[in-house]
Amino acid sequence: MQKVLSKINSPNDLKPLSVEELSVLSEEVRQLIVESVSPCGGHLAANLGTVELTIALHYVLNSPADKIVWDVGHQAYTHKILTGRRDRFGTLRQENGISGFPNIHESPHDHFTVGHASTSLSQAVGLAVARDLAGDKYRVVAVCGDGSLTGGLAFEALNNIGHMHNNMLIILNDNEMAISKSIGSMSKYLNQIITNPAYNRVRSDIEHTIRRFPRIKRFAKKIEESFKNIICPGLVFEELGVRYFGPIDGHDIENMIETIKNVVNLEQPCLLHVLTKKGKGVHQAEDEPASYHSSGPYTIEGKKNGIYIVNPKDKQRNEIQYTKAFSNCMLRVADRDDKVVAITAAMPDGTGLAEFSEKYPHRFFDVGIAEGHAITFAGALSRGGYKPVCAIYSTFLQRAYDNLLHDAALQDANVTLCLDRAGIVGPDGATHHGLFDIAYLRTVPNSVVCAPKDEAEMQRMLDLGIEYKGVFAIRYPKDLISMTFTNTYAYFGIGEGEVLCEGDDAAILSLGNTVVTALKVASLLRLEGINAGVYNMRFAKPLDAQLLSQLRSKTHYFVTIEEHVETGGFGSAVLEFMSKIGAFDCTVKVFAFPNTFIQHGSREKLFERYGMDEGSISKEIIGDFKKCKRSV
Numbered sequence: 210m211q212k213v214l215s216k217i218n219s220p221n222d223l224k225p226l227s228v229e230e231l232s233v234l235s236e237e238v239r240q241l242i243v244e245s246v247s248p249c250g251g252h253l254a255a256n257l258g259t260v261e262l263t264i265a266l267h268y269v270l271n272s273p274a275d276k277i278v279w280d281v282g283h284q285a286y287t288h289k290i291l292t293g294r295r296d297r298f299g300t301l302r303q304e305n306g307i308s309g310f311p312n313i314h315e316s317p318h319d320h321f322t323v324g325h326a327s328t329s330l331s332q333a334v335g336l337a338v339a340r341d342l343a344g345d346k347y348r349v350v351a352v353c354g355d356g357s358l359t360g361g362l363a364f365e366a367l368n369n370i371g372h373m374h375n376n377m378l379i380i381l382n383d384n385e386m387a388i389s390k391s392i393g394s395m396s397k398y399l400n401q402i403i404t405n406p407a408y409n410r411v412r413s414d415i416e417h418t419i420r421r422f423p424r425i426k427r428f429a430k431k432i433e434e435s436f437k438n439i440i441c442p443g444l445v446f447e448e449l450g451v452r453y454f455g456p457i458d459g460h461d462i463e464n465m466i467e468t469i470k471n472v473v474n475l476e477q478p479c480l481l482h483v484l485t486k487k488g489k490g491v492h493q494a495e496d497e498p499a500s501y502h503s504s505g506p507y508t509i510e511g512k513k514n515g516i517y518i519v520n521p522k523d524k525q526r527n528e529i530q531y532t533k534a535f536s537n538c539m540l541r542v543a544d545r546d547d548k549v550v551a552i553t554a555a556m557p558d559g560t561g562l563a564e565f566s567e568k569y570p571h572r573f574f575d576v577g578i579a580e581g582h583a584i585t586f587a588g589a590l591s592r593g594g595y596k597p598v599c600a601i602y603s604t605f606l607q608r609a610y611d612n613l614l615h616d617a618a619l620q621d622a623n624v625t626l627c628l629d630r631a632g633i634v635g636p637d638g639a640t641h642h643g644l645f646d647i648a649y650l651r652t653v654p655n656s657v658v659c660a661p662k663d664e665a666e667m668q669r670m671l672d673l674g675i676e677y678k679g680v681f682a683i684r685y686p687k688d689l690i691s692m693t694f695t696n697t698y699a700y701f702g703i704g705e706g707e708v709l710c711e712g713d714d715a716a717i718l719s720l721g722n723t724v725v726t727a728l729k730v731a732s733l734l735r736l737e738g739i740n741a742g743v744y745n746m747r748f749a750k751p752l753d754a755q756l757l758s759q760l761r762s763k764t765h766y767f768v769t770i771e772e773h774v775e776t777g778g779f780g781s782a783v784l785e786f787m788s789k790i791g792a793f794d795c796t797v798k799v800f801a802f803p804n805t806f807i808q809h810g811s812r813e814k815l816f817e818r819y820g821m822d823e824g825s826i827s828k829e830i831i832g833d834f835k836k837c838k839r840s841v
């Protein structure tokens with residue numbers, strides 16, 4: 210039974226609560242998060258760390274008039290719970306349920322739909338400037354993690370914020386982690402602030418004195434503040450024109466409320482450095498925050514000394530994920546060729562580079578959440594004689610488009626891209642689906658864009674990629690490799706497709722994992738007397754012109770299947786080809802996702818909803834054939 214939380218329907222309901230009640234509330238919110246994430250998984254660790262911080266923010270501010278801007282937004286569960294979404298919280302990340310990220314269509318308390326890192330500072334200063342231009346008075350607060358602060362966009366915003374000087378508050382939520390340990394000189398710098406021995410000694414002396422003489426608390430805090438300014442005079446933020454406060458304990462609600470009240474109304478940009486513990490309150494998430502950053506389903510075993518004990522439900526599966534296949538392939542090329550180097554933008558585990566980083570630490574580069582930089586850096590590594598492989602999720606590469614064009618392709622650089630999560634990602638939703646990469650990569654001059662159906666094919670593609678002068682992209686989804694076609698090395702050249710089965714009535718052209726769908730569709734068509742051939746095109750660019758021309762002499766009905774939006778993708782490439790060769794008597798039926806932002810839900814359900822499963826595809830083709838017969 211929730212004593213306090215059940216009465217919180219909006220942030221206004223927090224205002225009359227005592228500090229003790231707020232503390233009870235934080236425990237109840239934590240419990241709701243742990244219970245709600247358990248069946249379907251979610252961003253557990255980051256959210257457990259921001260419970261008290263969010264309560265303190267909503268206690269002080271008047272949301273939605275005052276605006277809280279979340280970076281990435283993966284830590285905003287408490288915000289959702291306190292802003293009228295408590296009752297729907299059990300539907301988190303499920304189809305038609307609430308999103309795992311802030312979403313402008315979900316609540317007036319969410320000012321941006323987010324999911325990508327390092328945007329909050331730019332968004333907050335934009336709102337602050339809009340407010341000042343309009344003569345309004347609301348307060349603007351950005352909540353940005355130490356990981357997200359490593360992104361170039363955040364640095365660009367800081368540069369601008371100090372210059373513009375509008376009143377806004379940046380809460381730096383420092384848990385010393387991105388998904389993995391935060392990397393880079395900014396993290397080192399933040400760590401120095403936290404661990405500065407002189408400052409910490411004085412701080413603990415002051416805390417000790419306050420405990421003995423509570424009446425001098427205010428005075429003692431002032432001394433602490435002044436001392437901090439003396440011993441840390443060159444704070445980077447101050448130099449950039451942003452007033453620095455902290456570090457303070459992000460789980461001490463009372464102190465946070467007092468501090469936020471003080472700094473939020475200063476007529477200048479301020480940064481409050483808040484220290485939080487990722488995974489707080491769940492034993493396993495505190496111990497392994499990286500594994501519980503985006504956790505799978507788990508069971509709750511109980512509570513020991515006030516800390517939850519959970520047990521992941523991840524069953525041992527025999528099938529292999531594309532990510533694991535990439536990890537294997539990468540080790541093989543690295544073992545063979547010492548010029549191969551690997552780059553990640555703060556995601557060594559998610560992208561499958563962890564094993565590589567252990568085996569070849571000197572050839573592994575985690576550049577922070579900095580996809581644009583990763584590509585430019587890779588371009589230069591290539592100019593310096595190395596063979597960089599950038600493992601980046603498809604959706605996050607979007608922000609590196611100019612780097613691809615200008616800093617890789619234009620330099621004739623040999624940059625291999627391994628794009629995980631290319632396609633539907635499921636519960637993370639619109640911000641995370643990797644549905645645009647074929648389109649934007651195809652426009653890069655001299656680029657190659659391909660997708661493997663299994664590990665053997667991925668190995669060949671990677672081998673081709675590391676030798677290719679230009680941008681060479683290998684895309685694969687967040688999925689299991691559901692069918693292994695061969696374990697032997699496949700020799701094929703760039704742009705060479707493969708015939709899987711012949712058939713004269715229709716040619717089903719597939720790419721990567723959609724090969725399996727294509728084969729199933731062909732079987733369903735055969736039951737209706739339609740004899741369709743299945744072709745594994747492997748490459749969206751360049752297309753196998755020879756194979757397509759041969760097929761054109763046999764059939765006039767082509768089908769393309771891709772896990773991508775219809776605009777500019779693989780199907781578009783085939784249509785362009787048919788137009789170029791003047792195949793105006795051919796029908797090309799493109800099966801792809803519509804060019805909209807696809808919401809969250811399970812992969813399976815989303816495929817069904819958008820007519821991308823074998824049943825829907827075959828039904829549509831059969832319909833076409835029936836129509837055709839009628840018209841003859």
Ligand SMILES: Cc1ncc(C[n+]2csc(CCOP(=O)(O)OP(=O)(O)O)c2C)c(N)n1
Nearest residue numbers: 255324325326354355356357386387388605
């Ligand atoms: C552009 C971009 N690249 C990568 C990611 C994947 N990602 C999600 S959260 C995260 C770490 C963020 O670290 P931090 O801001 O410190 O937040 P924490 O999870 O530690 O609270 C990363 C790398 C992303 N969301 N956006």
